[in-house]
Amino acid sequence: MWKTLTRWYHQLSSPRYFYRFASAVLPWLMPIAVLVLLTGLVWGLVFAPVERYQGNSYRIIFIHVPASSGALMGYIAMGVAGLIALVWRLKMAEVMLKAMAPFGAVLATVSLATGALWGKPTWGTYWQWDARMTSMLILLFLYLGIIALQSAIRDPRQAARAASLLAVVGVINVVIVKYSVEWLNTLHQGATLKLVGESSINDAMKWPLLISMLGLWLLYAANVLMRARTEVLNRERRSGWVATLLAPGAKE
Amino acid sequence: MNPVRKQRLFVVLAILAGLALATALAVYALRQNINLFYTPQQVVNGEAPLGAKMRVGGLVVDNSVQRDLDTLDVTFTVTDGKGSFQIHYQGILPDLFREGQGIVANGTLVSRDRFEADEVLAKHDETYMPPEVKDALEKAGHPGAAQSAGND
Numbered sequence: 001m002w003k004t005l006t007r008w009y010h011q012l013s014s015p016r017y018f019y020r021f022a023s024a025v026l027p028w029l030m031p032i033a034v035l036v037l038l039t040g041l042v043w044g045l046v047f048a049p050v051e052r053y054q055g056n057s058y059r060i061i062f063i064h065v066p067a068s069s070g071a072l073m074g075y076i077a078m079g080v081a082g083l084i085a086l087v088w089r090l091k092m093a094e095v096m097l098k099a100m101a102p103f104g105a106v107l108a109t110v111s112l113a114t115g116a117l118w119g120k121p122t123w124g125t126y127w128q129w130d131a132r133m134t135s136m137l138i139l140l141f142l143y144l145g146i147i148a149l150q151s152a153i154r155d156p157r158q159a160a161r162a163a164s165l166l167a168v169v170g171v172i173n174v175v176i177v178k179y180s181v182e183w184l185n186t187l188h189q190g191a192t193l194k195l196v197g198e199s200s201i202n203d204a205m206k207w208p209l210l211i212s213m214l215g216l217w218l219l220y221a222a223n224v225l226m227r228a229r230t231e232v233l234n235r236e237r238r239s240g241w242v243a244t245l246l247a248p249g250a251k252e
Numbered sequence: 253m254n255p256v257r258k259q260r261l262f263v264v265l266a267i268l269a270g271l272a273l274a275t276a277l278a279v280y281a282l283r284q285n286i287n288l289f290y291t292p293q294q295v296v297n298g299e300a301p302l303g304a305k306m307r308v309g310g311l312v313v314d315n316s317v318q319r320d321l322d323t324l325d326v327t328f329t330v331t332d333g334k335g336s337f338q339i340h341y342q343g344i345l346p347d348l349f350r351e352g353q354g355i356v357a358n359g360t361l362v363s364r365d366r367f368e369a370d371e372v373l374a375k376h377d378e379t380y381m382p383p384e385v386k387d388a389l390e391k392a393g394h395p396g397a398a399q400s401a402g403n404d
Contacts, residue, residue: 049383050382050383051381052381052382052383052385053376054348083264086264087264088257122347123356123376124345124374125371128356129288130288131286169271172275175272184286184288185288185291187288189377190378192379200378200380201378201380202382205382
């Protein structure tokens with residue numbers, strides 16, 4: 001098991017191998033992700049029952065929670081990639097870090113926007129400077145900061161090192177986002193889905209929610225593979241394998 | 253692991269640990285400012301300042317909501333089990349406002365037992381269930397039906 005994992009790790013850290021892997025996986029991953037996401041969304045938005053107090057307005061949960069969880073998970077993954085990039089200086093970790101930021105920023109924005117739209121009919125306000133909402137806004141700024149840092153420094157390896165440090169350090173904020181509703185008084189309620197113990201959501205609503213989450217995570221993964229593939233080509237454009245790959249009539 | 257990488261790992265983890273500690277201390281020190289609202293216990297104990305703009309939060313006590321028939325005036329009592337006080341508000345309450353539900357009110361504390369609200373927000377809990385399930389739970393006397401009142 002461990003051996004297989006380390007072999008994978010070493011193989012995927014070779015840009016050329018990664019390119020082949022991503023090209024093989026993407027044609028499958030993309031349609032599966034879209035299909036799973038659509039299944040979850042249609043089930044949740046159309047067929048799931050109404051909520052006892054909130055009626056239909058709770059349905060925004062099927063977008064809000066997947067987007068928020070995707071933004072948080074994406075940031076943790078960026079932190080891990082950042083750590084690998086800083087310590088082991090793996091090129092692929094740098095590439096992955098760069099590839100993960102844009103979709104994560106989009107998800108953080110979606111989370112904040114849907115949260116505001118959900119807040120108005122239920123809480124009675126679009127926005128409060130509540131610890132959960134503020135830390136989520138900081139998460140968006142961290143994503144934007146990483147994107148900005150990457151594009152501000154011309155040398156890709158220098159840029160990756162600066163962004164890696166920000167990604168690693170920013171993981172602290174993810175912890176704050178997660179636990180703000182437990183440690184502090186907030187308007188936002190506590191976690192509904194729990195890793196251990198029973199979730200406080202009815203099964204008829206939980207399944208479409210979990211499927212939407214899975215679908216969005218797969219879509220995120222597909223997006224990262226696409227971006228990383230392009231980035232690999234760009235970085236390795238002077239290497240022999242890219243030249244043969246892009247030569248007219250070439251096949252790989 | 254070779255020594256250079258070990259050292260880099262050590263440096264990165266040290267930076268991370270240092271910043272995590274600094275953040276934890278800052279959040280802890282600013283706790284009262286980061287908390288969105290004062291709890292009824294803090295209001296009753298005198299920790300919340302009189303006459304200043306602030307937010308309070310608590311659960312609306314059952315049967316405490318009194319609406320004026322001619323105006324939009326409404327008064328109700330909030331509690332956290334360790335203290336309670338009355339809130340007066342003039343305006344339209346959010347849809348989710350109900351007895352037993354958590355609320356956050358923005359306004360001024362007039363005295364230790366009376367709060368003048370400019371804005372009332374409804375909290376909602378993390379429990380989601382269809383109406384039929386809630387009815388069934390209530391009929392069976394299941395504690396889950398009353399859970400909506402239990403969130404901080």
